[in-house]
Amino acid sequence: MLKVEGLTKTFGEMTALDDVTFEIPDGKILGLIGQNGAGKSTTFRLILNFLDQDKGTITWDGQPIKEEDYNIIGYLPEERGLYPKSTIEDQLVYFGRLRGKTKKEIVPLIDHWMDKFEVKGKKTDKVKTLSKGNQQKVQLIATLIHEPKLVILDEPFSGLDPVNAELLKQGIIELKAKGSCVIFSSHNMENVEQICDHLVMLRNGQMVLDGVVQDIREQFGRTHLEIETALTKENLLEIPGVVEVTEKRHNMYSIHLTEPEVGKVIFEEAMKLTDYLPIFNQQPPTLEEIFKLKVGEKDE
Structure with a gap:
């Protein structure tokens, strides 16, 4: 050791x-x-x-x-x-x-x-x-x-x-x-x-x-969401708690949330347009995102 x-x-x-x-x-x-x-x-x-x-x-x-x-x-x-x-x-x-x-x-x-x-x-x-x-x-x-x-x-x-x-x-x-x-x-x-x-x-x-x-x-909460939905980028950005939306391909989005509970709101809005979501994956931020966050902070 x-x-x-x-x-x-x-x-x-x-x-x-x-x-x-x-x-x-x-x-x-x-x-x-x-x-x-x-x-x-x-x-x-x-x-x-x-x-x-x-x-x-x-x-x-x-x-x-x-x-x-x-x-x-x-x-x-x-x-x-x-x-x-x-x-x-x-x-x-x-x-x-x-x-x-x-x-x-x-x-x-x-x-x-x-x-x-x-x-x-x-x-x-x-x-x-x-x-x-x-x-x-x-x-x-x-x-x-x-x-x-x-x-x-x-x-x-x-x-x-x-x-x-x-x-x-x-x-x-x-x-x-x-x-x-x-x-x-x-x-x-x-x-x-x-x-x-x-x-x-x-x-x-x-x-x-x-x-x-x-x-x-996990300490940073499940604030990263991958979703395939008929909702548009503009629809998603109108939801309170959505910080950033990146369209990875048609109908596929990567979303940053202020808090994990926002994911439930997005899920409910998306389900109003369909009875099936091919992709809904809510995870903590990646290590790369955490790295950028910590390096960019001014104070602990």
């Missing part, structure tokens, strides 16, 4: 992190979100001992992280870094040895991981001959090939197309199944919703959201 308590870090007069606290049990995934400059990368660098905190503690299985513990950590930085003139195999062996593994242990795993992430190329190919997406997958393999117990991924989905993003998600889920602690940052809220057990949102270095994703969404 990774446990972070009261983590505070300043750079001169700027407070990058202010009393941040969370924990990740074995076999769980934590999503760390926030706008650029919120403190996500600083959090990762403190965990990795690249920086020293001003206050707070970071422990692994109840003990301060020791030098030898870094051999069981996998880290994918936001700034990618590979050696373009090295072959894939040499690259992966090198990074594996940095994590305490031998060449004999790493080499048999390379084909497995390249197949898993569908890397287009041979292990004898030089990194510079690969596409940007395949280079990114090689760096991800370098992060995971030593089978880390703690995995830190800084914007791992950046630059990946939907197919490769799905491969990465499945890889993260497999790590969870094997008991690894996983923490990752992402600006893609859909990915966060799909795979996270727990969510922490930072804004200007402070925690503004902390909890299970669905629980956080």
Whole structure:
């Protein structure tokens, strides 16, 4: 288990992190979100001992992280870094040895991981001959090939197309199944919703959201409505409590409400025109909508 308590870090007069606290049990995934400059990368660098905190503690299985513990950590930085003139195999062996593994242990795993992430190329190919997406997958393999117990991924989905993003998600889920602690940052809220057990949102270095994703969404009420109806956009906007209406296609609308009870009014109005609604789906706001709301707020 990774446990972070009261983590505070300043750079001169700027407070990058202010009393941040969370924990990740074995076999769980934590999503760390926030706008650029919120403190996500600083959090990762403190965990990795690249920086020293001003206050707070970071422990692994109840003990301060020791030098030898870094051999069981996998880290994918936001700034990618590979050696373009090295072959894939040499690259992966090198990074594996940095994590305490031998060449004999790493080499048999390379084909497995390249197949898993569908890397287009041979292990004898030089990194510079690969596409940007395949280079990114090689760096991800370098992060995971030593089978880390703690995995830190800084914007791992950046630059990946939907197919490769799905491969990465499945890889993260497999790590969870094997008991690894996983923490990752992402600006893609859909990915966060799909795979996270727990969510922490930072804004200007402070925690503004902390909890299970669905629980956080429910806190904001079921104020998002998807409906297919003969009512027009103008009809819907005339209903008190309707904030915004977006027509997604003919007769299909996405509606933001001031409060969940407005959904019942819309349902009753829509049923006056028909005896059947193909779609009526009232949900809490999406994580992306909550993100925009929290980032845009002036005060808590």
